[in-house]
Amino acid sequence: xxxxxxxxxxxxxxxxxxxxxxxxxxxxxxxxxxxxxxxxxxxxxxxxxxxxxxxxxxxxxxxxxxxxxxxxxxxxxxxxxxxxxxxxxxxxxxxxxxxxxxxxxxxxxxxxxxxxxxxxxxxxxxxxxxxxxxxxxxxxxxxxxxxxxxxxxxxxxxxxxxxxxxxxxxxxxxxxxxxxxxxxxxxxxxxxxxxxxxxxxxxxxxxxxxxxxxxxxxxxxxxxxxxxxxxxxxxxxxxxxxxxxxxxxxxxxxxxxxxxxxxxxxxxxxx
Amino acid sequence: xxxxxxxxxxxxxxxxxxxxxxxxxxxxxxxxxxxxxxxxxxxxxxxxxxxxxxxxxxxxxxxxxxxxxxxxxxxxxxxxxxxxxxxxxxxxxxxxxxxxxxxxxxxxxxxxxxxxxxxxxxxxxxxxxxxxxxxxxxxxxxxxxxxxxxxxxxxxxxxxxxxxxxxxxxxxxxxxxxxxxxxxxxxxxxxxxxxxxxxxxxxxxxxxxxxxxxxxxxxxxxxxxxxxxxxxxxxxxxxxxxxxxxxxxxxxxxxxxxxxxx
Numbered sequence: 001x002x003x004x005x006x007x008x009x010x011x012x013x014x015x016x017x018x019x020x021x022x023x024x025x026x027x028x029x030x031x032x033x034x035x036x037x038x039x040x041x042x043x044x045x046x047x048x049x050x051x052x053x054x055x056x057x058x059x060x061x062x063x064x065x066x067x068x069x070x071x072x073x074x075x076x077x078x079x080x081x082x083x084x085x086x087x088x089x090x091x092x093x094x095x096x097x098x099x100x101x102x103x104x105x106x107x108x109x110x111x112x113x114x115x116x117x118x119x120x121x122x123x124x125x126x127x128x129x130x131x132x133x134x135x136x137x138x139x140x141x142x143x144x145x146x147x148x149x150x151x152x153x154x155x156x157x158x159x160x161x162x163x164x165x166x167x168x169x170x171x172x173x174x175x176x177x178x179x180x181x182x183x184x185x186x187x188x189x190x191x192x193x194x195x196x197x198x199x200x201x202x203x204x205x206x207x208x209x210x211x212x213x214x215x216x217x218x219x220x221x222x223x224x225x226x227x228x229x230x231x232x233x234x235x236x237x238x239x240x241x242x243x244x245x246x247x248x249x250x251x252x253x254x255x256x257x258x259x260x261x262x263x264x265x266x267x268x269x270x271x
Numbered sequence: 272x273x274x275x276x277x278x279x280x281x282x283x284x285x286x287x288x289x290x291x292x293x294x295x296x297x298x299x300x301x302x303x304x305x306x307x308x309x310x311x312x313x314x315x316x317x318x319x320x321x322x323x324x325x326x327x328x329x330x331x332x333x334x335x336x337x338x339x340x341x342x343x344x345x346x347x348x349x350x351x352x353x354x355x356x357x358x359x360x361x362x363x364x365x366x367x368x369x370x371x372x373x374x375x376x377x378x379x380x381x382x383x384x385x386x387x388x389x390x391x392x393x394x395x396x397x398x399x400x401x402x403x404x405x406x407x408x409x410x411x412x413x414x415x416x417x418x419x420x421x422x423x424x425x426x427x428x429x430x431x432x433x434x435x436x437x438x439x440x441x442x443x444x445x446x447x448x449x450x451x452x453x454x455x456x457x458x459x460x461x462x463x464x465x466x467x468x469x470x471x472x473x474x475x476x477x478x479x480x481x482x483x484x485x486x487x488x489x490x491x492x493x494x495x496x497x498x499x500x501x502x503x504x505x506x507x508x509x510x511x512x513x514x515x516x517x518x519x520x521x522x523x524x525x526x527x528x529x530x531x532x533x
Contacts, residue, residue, distance in 0.1 A: 118460065118462070122460065122461070122462055123461050123462050124460070124461040124462075139462050140417065140445040140446050140462075218449070218453075221446075222419070222445060222446025222447075222448070222457070223422065223446050223447055223448060223449065224444065224445060224446050224447055225447075228446065229447075236449060237422055237424055237449055238424070239349070239350075239353070240347065240349045240350075240422075240424040240425055240449070241349070241424040243353070
């Protein structure tokens with residue numbers, strides 16, 4: 001993953017040209033990613049689009065998706081930042097194993113993630129007796145959707161934040177500690193602001209990944225309107241009967257994702 | 272530094288493979304030695320997911336009889352029709368309900384008259400031993416029962432809606448799945464107390480689910496239809512397979528799996 005640019009990256013490096021031969025593969029890559037989106041947009045039934053998007057099922061799915069993705073991103077931040085700090089700034093043994101575990105959801109097929117979550121939090125899962133003790137049922141609830149999203153999105157946040165922490169200037173933190181600041185103060189007032197770009201980038205990726213989560217949600221949480229049927233699940237269902245509705249909703253998902261990424265992922269000018 | 276980039280490369284290539292989308296399962300029975308100089312190019316059959324086990328068996332028998340191997344692609348009926356519309360090559364189409372076959376005909380994917388080769392009815396799937404003592408559709412509506420059904424948009428969901436309306440029962444399911452396989456899966460894994468599935472799916476659960484029949488099911492049978500794909504050039508071979516599926520030996524196999532006669 002990208003590490004945040006070190007403070008003070010020179011503008012002169014950017015003015016060096018790139019070799020000409022990189023343009024064909026770059027353009028090919030751009031077309032490969034862009035053309036399917038253009039094709040999808042061309043397929044949309046523009047006349048009926050407002051009606052299709054305003055349908056109660058579509059709105060319920062959109063609201064659920066946005067709500068759960070937001071909660072998941074907050075959970076990822078609350079758990080992921082400390083995890084990234086442990087990985088980047090401590091010397092505990094077994095960090096390599098921990099990092100591998102954290103990155104595992106990135107390479108696991110989401111359905112496998114869903115099955116694993118089921119084996120943990122399901123009615124007959126590992127934690128079932130503990131959950132029964134508190135009278136909690138997780139499967140088929142919105143909580144399950146959030147859990148599934150956190151599982152698949154956490155790696156993005158941890159990876160991005162850890163990378164930023166590793167390449168950040170330690171000088172400021174050393175000075176702050178030397179001046180008598182407690183570790184907590186150094187963390188919140190010096191370290192985190194320094195790695196904010198990487199942090200935000202990771203959070204945006206986590207949100208976008210949560211928005212698009214499908215396999216783990218379907219397997220672990222089920223599919224019920226307003227409770228667990230997020231936008232991707234709604235699209236998957238609409239495909240069965242109404243391809244126009246599915247295309248319209250797909251466009252909606254793309255637009256939401258583009259807005260989120262564009263609004264928060266602006267490249268920062270070198271200081 | 273080098274180890275880090277190696278790890279990153281491995282992780283990237285693994286993520287690429289992990290991001291592969293789900294596609295309908297396909298089964299390829301190993302072809303026997305070519306006989307009688309016939310074409311050994313496998314006949315491509317697109318069939319509904321609920322036919323997976325039974326059609327594979329029929330395909331093997333057909334190959335033994337006619338020397339013609341078959342290659343199946345199983346999936347949701349609507350998915351298959353969409354693929355055929357998109358130009359996927361196939362010779363025969365078998366759907367789990369009339370509505371989907373009608374869609375195929377409207378789209379021009381099928382032009383010949385389809386043949387009904389089996390019917391299916393719904394049943395309630397419960398855990399072995401029926402721990403909650405479910406005996407009827409009304410029992411499913413009891414508070415606290417975790418019931419899973421198919422979504423309205425798929426064939427088994429539409430039939431579920433009909434039978435519950437006939438019985439005057441209102442269900443509050445905890446999940447409406449996209450495929451009957453997922454409904455069965457939630458019951459066999461213990462997540463749900465009960466689910467409404469096809470009769471034939473109980474057999475496929477291999478002892479991990481029990482059936483509870485209810486009278487309203489018989490009034491709403493689902494017709495399984497088979498037809499040659501219009502774009503196929505192997506009209507004789509396709510018709511040969513269709514004729515075999517409606518013949519007594521294949522009907523016996525279908526009956527053993529729980530399908531009923533057309």
